[in-house]
Amino acid sequence: MPKSIKNQKGLRILVFHGITVDDPHKFNSRFISKQLFEQLVLLLKQHCNLISFTDLLEKNISSSKLNVLITFDDGYKNNFDYAFPFLVKHNVPAIFFVTTRHTSQLHYLFNDIVDISPVYGKEKVLVNNEEFYRKKIFLNYRYVNKSNEQLAKKYHHARLKSRNGVLEQLWTTNSSAAYKSNTCFFELMTDSMIKTLSENKLFTIGSHTKNHLSLATLNRDELEEEIIDSINHLKHVTGQTEIPFAFPYGEYSEEVLNVCLKHQIKNLFGTELLLNESHKNVIENRFQINPFITPILQLHYVAKGKYE
Numbered sequence: 001m002p003k004s005i006k007n008q009k010g011l012r013i014l015v016f017h018g019i020t021v022d023d024p025h026k027f028n029s030r031f032i033s034k035q036l037f038e039q040l041v042l043l044l045k046q047h048c049n050l051i052s053f054t055d056l057l058e059k060n061i062s063s064s065k066l067n068v069l070i071t072f073d074d075g076y077k078n079n080f081d082y083a084f085p086f087l088v089k090h091n092v093p094a095i096f097f098v099t100t101r102h103t104s105q106l107h108y109l110f111n112d113i114v115d116i117s118p119v120y121g122k123e124k125v126l127v128n129n130e131e132f133y134r135k136k137i138f139l140n141y142r143y144v145n146k147s148n149e150q151l152a153k154k155y156h157h158a159r160l161k162s163r164n165g166v167l168e169q170l171w172t173t174n175s176s177a178a179y180k181s182n183t184c185f186f187e188l189m190t191d192s193m194i195k196t197l198s199e200n201k202l203f204t205i206g207s208h209t210k211n212h213l214s215l216a217t218l219n220r221d222e223l224e225e226e227i228i229d230s231i232n233h234l235k236h237v238t239g240q241t242e243i244p245f246a247f248p249y250g251e252y253s254e255e256v257l258n259v260c261l262k263h264q265i266k267n268l269f270g271t272e273l274l275l276n277e278s279h280k281n282v283i284e285n286r287f288q289i290n291p292f293i294t295p296i297l298q299l300h301y302v303a304k305g306k307y308e
């Protein structure tokens with residue numbers, strides 16, 4: 001056992017994304033293997049006090065051990081298939097922050113399709129009259145333009161309509177067979193799966209907006225739609241009166257906080273990217289899991305709360 005965990009106290013909120021039995025690093029670094037995930041959860045259970053969202057609200061936390069709250073972002077169906085039964089079996093609580101994009105026509109997330117497309121897609125694609133080329137960057141293929149800018153980065157702050165346009169163009173570029181054999185990397189949970197999760201006392205459903213846009217650049221009306229619509233939908237599906245909220249990419253603005261304040265959305269979760277030190281009091285900071293390291297090393301970094 002790493003020494004670092006032994007005397008560690010306080011709270012660490014962890015962020016997982018996808019879980020897969022396939023090669024987790026096939027398209028990006030948001031997936032962890034099912035085996036590694038299970039080993040890590042068991043280690044955390046052994047050395048930490050695993051808490052639920054309700055424990056956090058009621059301050060029902062240990063003063064002698066490090067408290068850990070497990071969260072999942074993006075609402076992948078693989079969370080339901082792999083994490084859900086394992087967590088139930090071992091009595092481990094969690095929050096699932098889901099988008100409500102599964103209810104729309106293009107029911108998959110922008111980044112997933114942008115990551116999968118160049119692996120199977122053409123050498124050159126035309127997106128909004130701009131050419132993008134396949135290029136291997138670190139472990140994965142990406143589409144980049146003439147100035148070497150990645151497609152995902154170029155459209156990071158784009159509005160919904162523009163991003164959906166990109167998705168439609170990429171979706172038709174690939175043969176559907178390429179997507180069909182990789183559904184684990186982009187398929188999202190349905191309302192009925194979300195409801196099933198929420199019915200278990202261990203789990204809480206949180207909102208991760210409607211379309212997973214970067215909230216930092218959206219105006220008031222767009223923010224209301226992205227945040228409030230998704231929260232209302234999830235309240236309706238789960239019957240939960242409290243829906244915690246996590247910012248996509250950990251990005252937000254003062255305007256985002258104003259919208260949340262206005263609608264009494266109190267339980268906000270971010271990542272390390274705070275705009276202002278004082279926001280520590282309103283945003284719960286979360287620690288990202290690294291899918292490339294061993295469970296014992298991950299436990300060490302969880303205890304430290306930083307990767308250094």
Ligand SMILES: [Zn+2]
Pocket residue numbers: 073074208212248249
């Ligand atoms: Zn996300």
